[in-house]
Amino acid sequence: MNAEIQRVGAIVWKDLTAERRTKANFNSVVFLAGMILLLFGFAIGPGGEIIDAISGGVLWLTVLFSGVLSFNRSYEQELENGALEMLLLYPGDRRAIFVGKLLANLFFVLLVEVVMVPLAALLYDLPLWAHIGPLALVLVLGTIGFVTLGTFYAAMASRLRAREVMLPLLLFPMLVPLLVGAVQATGGILHGDLMGSTASWLKLLVVFDVIFFVAALLAFEHIIED
Amino acid sequence: MNKAVQGPEVIAPPRWLTPVGWAALLAFPAAQITGFLISAPDRAMGNLQKIMYVHVPSAWVAMVGFFVVFVASVRYLWSRDLKHDRLAAATAEVSVLFTGLTLALGSIWGRPTWGIWWTWDPRLTSTAIMLLIYVAYLALRSFTEDEERRARWSAAVGILGFLNVPIVYFSVKWWRTLHQVQTVDVTGAIGSAYAISLLINSIAFMILFAWLVGLRTQLAGLERQREAWLEEQALSRSDAHV
Numbered sequence: 245m246n247a248e249i250q251r252v253g254a255i256v257w258k259d260l261t262a263e264r265r266t267k268a269n270f271n272s273v274v275f276l277a278g279m280i281l282l283l284f285g286f287a288i289g290p291g292g293e294i295i296d297a298i299s300g301g302v303l304w305l306t307v308l309f310s311g312v313l314s315f316n317r318s319y320e321q322e323l324e325n326g327a328l329e330m331l332l333l334y335p336g337d338r339r340a341i342f343v344g345k346l347l348a349n350l351f352f353v354l355l356v357e358v359v360m361v362p363l364a365a366l367l368y369d370l371p372l373w374a375h376i377g378p379l380a381l382v383l384v385l386g387t388i389g390f391v392t393l394g395t396f397y398a399a400m401a402s403r404l405r406a407r408e409v410m411l412p413l414l415l416f417p418m419l420v421p422l423l424v425g426a427v428q429a430t431g432g433i434l435h436g437d438l439m440g441s442t443a444s445w446l447k448l449l450v451v452f453d454v455i456f457f458v459a460a461l462l463a464f465e466h467i468i469e470d
Numbered sequence: 471m472n473k474a475v476q477g478p479e480v481i482a483p484p485r486w487l488t489p490v491g492w493a494a495l496l497a498f499p500a501a502q503i504t505g506f507l508i509s510a511p512d513r514a515m516g517n518l519q520k521i522m523y524v525h526v527p528s529a530w531v532a533m534v535g536f537f538v539v540f541v542a543s544v545r546y547l548w549s550r551d552l553k554h555d556r557l558a559a560a561t562a563e564v565s566v567l568f569t570g571l572t573l574a575l576g577s578i579w580g581r582p583t584w585g586i587w588w589t590w591d592p593r594l595t596s597t598a599i600m601l602l603i604y605v606a607y608l609a610l611r612s613f614t615e616d617e618e619r620r621a622r623w624s625a626a627v628g629i630l631g632f633l634n635v636p637i638v639y640f641s642v643k644w645w646r647t648l649h650q651v652q653t654v655d656v657t658g659a660i661g662s663a664y665a666i667s668l669l670i671n672s673i674a675f676m677i678l679f680a681w682l683v684g685l686r687t688q689l690a691g692l693e694r695q696r697e698a699w700l701e702e703q704a705l706s707r708s709d710a711h712v
Contacts, residue, residue, distance in 0.1 A: 393630075396626075396630075397627075400610065400614075400623045400626075400627075404610075404613045404614065405613065406613050410606075410609065410610060410613060413605075413606045413609055414606045414610060414627065416602075417599050417602035417603045417606060418603060418630065418631070418634055420599050420638055420641070420642070421634070421637045421638050421640075421641035421642075424641045424642065424645045425641060428645065441644075444644070448637075448641060448644075451637070452637060455633060455637070456630065456633070459629065459630050459633055460630070463547075463626040463629060463630065466547050466622045466625065466626055467622060467623050467626050469622075
């Protein structure tokens with residue numbers, strides 16, 4: 245067990261180090277997220293009330309549309325010089341590769357959110373600081389499910405010619421329950437929870453995260469072997 | 471090298487395929503005729519209601535199909551026998567066809583009934599999402615060239631996609647209930663003549679579905695044989711030149 249944790253840690257460290265040394269991906273994803281937030285503002289118009297009502301949806305679509313760019317890259321860097329083959333040759337359980345990449349991606353997307361969410365609060369005048377605790381919980385729960393499936397499908401999509409199209413095509417329909425749950429919970433937290441349903445939506449997110457983490461973990465061995 | 475090239479030995483289709491095809495050809499019109507003859511036009515909707523006889527069974531068989539994809543995918547990963555992969559792919563294709571048909575028929579029924587082509591009803595919305603998930607499944611197959619890799623990858627996608635079916639359904643259902651939108655329950659109060667017509671149509675659809683899947687599986691097997699044979703020919707030619 246200890247050895248497994250060490251393997252996972254090694255993958256996380258390797259991926260994050262590669263990212264830290266270039267920062268190219270982080271900068272572009274953050275920039276894109278900010279741009280999407282602005283574009284939503286222009287598309288919806290300057291009326292404060294509409295933005296208020298749909299801010300949860302805008303926030304989560306921005307997370308999905310910008311975050312989806314980070315998953316393929318996580319494997320693409322392994323495709324050069326046979327790095328993936330080397331990674332697979334190392335002894336030990338291959339699930340460590342999945343968990344390691346998942347954690348690295350999770351850290352990455354959460355870091356993007358740390359910049360993006362305050363920016364959204366600024367642009368759309370959201371009561372962020374008053375609800376920072378519950379909001380962080382929703383963001384973490386939603387992001388875990390998003391990153392789990394993103395890391396899983398990118399293991400396939402990144403090795404295809406049509407990778408830019410295939411990843412969203414595979415990933416987004418699967419994320420519908422997560423999107424619905426996360427948007428409803430976020431809306432409930434930001435604008436008051438009239439129906440008292442936020443807790444149920446959080447439970448849905450937890451169930452989604454657990455089911456797909458287990459399923460992806462079990463299926464990963466079959467998609468990574470070659 | 472001009473000797474007449476012998477084609478590969480063609481694998482015989484399963485024995486049940488042709489009779490089932492004939493059964494489908496007979497059952498399908500018979501079910502439609504029964505639907506129109508034995509059940510009176512609906513008091514409110516008239517003959518429009520008879521769309522349900524094809525709409526509901528087509529949704530049912532598509533759902534059964536997605537379950538077959540799931541089972542065949544699990545069995546492929548278990549046994550690594552490509553015949554399960556061919557069954558999964560064939561069933562997914564036919565199920566996508568029937569899901570599309572379900573949505574189209576539902577829209578045609580919904581427009582005069584509700585006055586709209588589309589509504590965010592839980593069943594309708596989850597059916598549309600299922601369609602997207604399995605279209606992605608087929609797209610992944612068509613983009614993956616290596617046969618064995620295609621089988622493993624699509625099996626994983628087929629399994630995760632099916633796990634999502636109940637989650638999608640309930641999340642959309644809760645989402646709609648919160649918004650207090652009345653959904654029309656079409657399977658609610660229906661008379662016995664309707665039930666019989668629906669049952670006969672369901673049987674006809676099931677037979678048709680089984681025949682299409684059998685045919686498509688057989689075709690996939692033939693395609694694979696042809697590929698293997700062409701490869702062999704190309705290899706023997708290049709050997710001769712050396």
